[in-house]
Amino acid sequence: MDLLTEPDTLSGYPFLDPVKEERFDPxxxxxxxxxxxxxxxxxxLLSQSATATPxxxxxxxxxxxxxxxxxxxxxxxxxxxxxxxxxSPFPGTLVLRDAVKHSQFIRDFWTHPETMKIVSDASGVPLEVVMPTEIGxxxxQTEGATIAEMVGNLKVEPSVEKLELSLEERAYDPLKDETSIIPWHYDSYPYVCVLMLSETDGMVGGETYIKKGNGEAQKxxxxxxGHAVMLQGGEVQHLAARAKGVAERITTITSYCAQIRNIYDSSYTTNIRPYADLGSLxxxxxxxxxxxLRDEITHYLDKAEHESNFSFQREELQSVIxxxxxxxQRTSRQMxxxxxxxxxxKKYGKAAxxxxxxxxxxxxxxxxxxxLASSTDQERGWMPESVYWMxxxxxxxxxxxxxxxxxxxxxxxxxxxxxxxMGDELLRQGLNEVFLDWLGSSGLWDVYSKHRVSNEFK
Structure with missing residues (x-):
């Protein structure tokens, strides 16, 4: 749901705090x-790849x-x-994206040298913000069926209201419950800082689980x-448990990559394309x-031009190139x-x-x-001139x-x-839209849909 679908809200939100924002002071x-x-x-128990830092x-x-x-x-x-x-992707959930472009405080907080030093020290590696649209x-999570209703429940002073929990809710296990707020996944960018802006006293859930190399989940x-966690979410698979027992849960997230040359940048736009403004993204x-790319090339060129003991290695240069x-290529494929x-x-839905x-x-x-998969790939009737075949x-x-x-x-x-x-290849690249298209062209989507319907009636 977008604000433009609620014309009555455009006249203003009289319940919002009219006081102007503060100037950020570390x-x-x-x-x-x-x-x-x-x-x-x-x-x-995870091996460190070229993507990862320790x-x-x-x-x-x-x-x-x-x-x-x-x-x-x-x-x-x-x-x-x-x-x-x-x-609002669904009732009870409000998303604020690109606030950094309308708030000096949020922009100054996340980009201030002191904050950058903090997140870098916490991660053990110098970090840089990926791009403005990924700041804050x-x-x-709050009550309400429309944006106006949800916004009406938000105040500058953090809510301390606790919600009565049933025995079932108190026994909530995110590793067995399919309603986790974000299921097992990797992030679009190498590092994230997750900052909590709500009171958590009385909250059940809200933890992050990381999948270890032996398959076990570490909480x-x-x-x-006011607290934060750093996570190398582009490299470790993790799950975000749904929070229960509180009237609101507000988290704000900024994404980073390592400011180190020769560290593979594992960024993708997969997770954000469906709800981002692609004209801005x-x-x-x-x-x-x-x-x-410029920094990587400059790093190699500086070594070649200024290091007295530099020795040209054809294999090394070919590897860099x-x-x-x-x-x-990855940059292009993500657009x-x-x-x-x-x-x-529109055809398959955001849920799919x-x-x-x-x-x-x-x-x-x-x-x-x-x-079906073999015949589709052999015949190449789907997007026959696409670069995806290469x-x-x-x-x-x-x-x-x-x-x-x-x-x-x-x-x-x-x-x-x-x-x-091809289905494996498209998922490897994070091209979920293209994967659904291939799945439909192969006939596998129809088979899957019939299987799903038959299971619902069992």
Missing amino acids: TVHLNYVPPEKKITMQDL IAGTVPFPLLSPRGVRAYRKALFQQDVIEKCAS HTNI VEGPQI YPEWTRYRLRK TQQIEYL VSPEYQEQIL YYDVFRIWETVQDLPEFET DLQKSIETIRMKKPLQSTFGTHPWSKSRKYY
């Missing part, structure tokens, strides 16, 4: 205490002072921010109000990726045509877009799977050479005994 608004523990890739995440640590929390909430709940940034993405307690994405070619995306989402991995797992167990052949050759594949779900060797299909 000596007043910050209350940083280093995290007591940092979780390493080794702790999680620190996988942190336990919660204090970041904002009480005044800082209220100043941030005041900045969020300005009428200008609500009118220009609010959307805010998710709000990281959710942050208290794609130019920012292009500038971000080209700056990274190959990496940058692949980087540019799916807005018209094409709109067409696919975000559920592609479960759909693919279900499809693989159907008796028609191998026949991508598929390159991945098949990578598998034949027993090398790992880089993907939206980490860097892993192909471990299945069956053939590698």
Whole structure:
């Protein structure tokens, strides 16, 4: 739901706090205490790939002072921010995106050198913000069926209201419950900082679970109000448990990449394309990726021109060039045509877009799977001139050479005994829209839909 679908809300929100936002002051608004523990890739029994740096995440640590929390909430709940940034994917959930473009406080807080030093120190690696549109993405759980109703429940002063919980809700287990606010996933960008802006006393759930190398889930307690956690979410698979027992839950998230040359940048736009303004996202994405490319090339050139002991190695240069070619290709592939995306989402729905991995797992167990997938890939009647066919052949050759594949779900060797299909390739690249299109063209979507309907009536 968008604000434009609610004309009555455009006349204003008289219940919003009319006081102007504060000017960010790190000596007043910050209350940083280093995290007591940092979780390493080794702790999680995960091997470190070219994508990863050693620190996988942190336990919660204090970041904002009480005044800082209220100043941030005041900045969020300005009428200008609500009118220009609010959307609601479903009742009870409010999303504020691009608030940084309408709030000086939010922009100054996340980009201030002191804040940048804090998140870098907590992560054990120098970080830089990915791009403006990924600063302060805010998710709000609160009561209400419309944007106006949800906004009406929000105040600058954090709510301390507790909700009565049933015995079933108190026994909530996010590892067994399919209603987790965000199921098992990898983030679109290498690092995230998740900051809590609500009181958590009485809250059940709200934790993050990280999947270890042995398949077990390690719990990281959710942050208290004013606290934050850092997570290398682009490299570790994690789950965000739904919060119960509180009237509101407000988290705000900023995404980063490592400011280190020769560290593979595992960014994708997959998770955000369906709800982002692509007219704004794609130019920012292009500038971000080209700056990274420029820095990588400059890093190599500086060594070649200024290091006295530099020795030209043809193999090293060829490796650098190959990496940058692949980087540019990934950059291009992530900019799916807005018209094409709109067409696919209208046909299959956003729910299917975000559920592609479960759909693919279900499809693989159907008796028609191998026949339909093989014939579609062999005949190439679907998008016959697409560059995706070249991508598929390159991945098949990578598998034949027993090398790992880089993907939206980490860097892993192909471990299945069956053939590698176009469906696998499109999911590897995070092209969920294109995957649904291929699935429909192959006939597998119809088979899946019939299977789903038959199971519902059992």
